Amino acid sequence: MLNISPTKLNEKVDLMRFEAAQKVFHRRHYKYFNRFLLASAIITLVVLFLPWTQNITGAGYLTTLNPDQRPQTIQSPIPGRLEKWYVREGDFVAAGDTILFISEVKNEYFDPRLIERTGLQIDAKNRAVFSYEEKVRALENQIGALENERRLKLEQAKNKLLQSKLKVQSDSIDLEAAKTNIAIAERQYNRTTQLQEEGLKAVTDVEAKRLKLQETQAKLISQKNKLLASQNEVLNAEMEIGRVQAEYTDKVSKAQSDLFTAQSSQFDSEAQVTKLENERANYELRSEMYYIRAPQNGFINKAIMAGIGETFKEGEELVNIMPSDYDMAVETFVAPIDLPLIHLDEKVRIQFDGWPAIVFSGWPNVSYGTYGGKVVAIETFISPNGKYRVLLAPDEEDHPWPADLRVGSGANTIALLEDVPIWFELWRLLNGFPPNYYTPYDGVETAKK
CATH class of the missing domain: 1.10.287.620 (Helix Hairpins)
Structure with a gap:
């Protein structure tokens, strides 16, 4: 009902005689609600001025620090035929151990003498x-x-x-x-x-x-x-x-x-x-070359060519091996807009798949279950996924990574940047601006002019 008449109905009719009006228009409910709104506003105002650590998040997976420590396939430089396996999948082999014996398939090499x-x-x-x-x-x-x-x-x-x-x-x-x-x-x-x-x-x-x-x-x-x-x-x-x-x-x-x-x-x-x-x-x-040997210490992951008597060409993959001695690292990806903010030896927080963690991206000190890392390599050419690859190594100043980590498992990374108020971070996100560009402090004081 529109209140367009100069005669105000609420001044002539007493609604408090009705039970529903007594429950709705009770004065003490307004008092509690106003107190709640005032407290919420004060808390929100205080929170807006709390420090927030800008960060760059990324997703990657575990890999090894050195290229020769990563999983590899063993090929034969000559064509041949499988004759005998000396290992099974999951076996540990030392460098030089025989994995497989092959025989010739070319007639010019058939002569045993x-x-x-x-x-x-x-x-x-x-x-x-x-x-x-x-x-x-x-x-x-x-x-x-x-x-x-x-x-x-x-x-x-x-x-x-x-x-x-x-x-x-x-x-x-x-x-x-x-x-x-x-x-x-x-x-x-x-x-x-x-x-x-x-x-x-x-x-x-x-x-x-x-x-x-x-x-x-x-x-x-x-x-x-x-x-x-x-x-x-x-x-x-x-x-x-x-x-x-x-x-x-x-x-x-x-x-x-x-x-x-x-x-x-x-x-x-x-x-x-x-x-x-x-x-x-x-x-x-x-x-x-008839004896396929292990190039380094490792575990046999998978026999790609399995059947006895099966023939293959030169360079064809025969077996997959994972080195036993390796230095763990994380391979993550960042967007091109965030690449100028990544520097060598910069600190990064890492959450591993399978390890429980409570993560507050803006308050890294409050997070639980994350591990420290540092940037050791930044790719200079963009990857096929449209991002730049960054390699992370364990941070010696932080607690060590879990011993049961395996190469290939997932990892989420948080690169910590500058500390700003929460209101500034909300304003940045609403406008779609990148994080503040900065250069990490290297401990060298610059003379003031």
């Missing part, structure tokens, strides 16, 4: 290399002998050439002497003939001088022939030097050609020996 036969091939090739080395040594000796013989032959031919030249000089002198003799014989013959015509010499004297002249002429012709023969010998000696040089050059060249051929065969055999030794080393290493 492959390494031995490769060794025999290497021995045969080594003997071939030795033979070629001996042949090279013999050819080098042969080339040395040919060089020495050529040197001696050339010396002999040069000596013969020198003798021929000296003989040419001697024959030239004899030719000049014969010319002188024939001139003398002609003058004597002419004088004797003139004297015989004058009657001073007998005819026999003239004939004697004519005979001597003829003999001298014969000697001159003979000496000319000797000179020509000596000159011919010089030419022959020079030709002999060229012939010896050409002959032994051909012999030495042929021996060097044989030497280079032998050296080439030797180098080829040495290359084959090296290749065979490489193959034998590969075969030996491959035979050791």
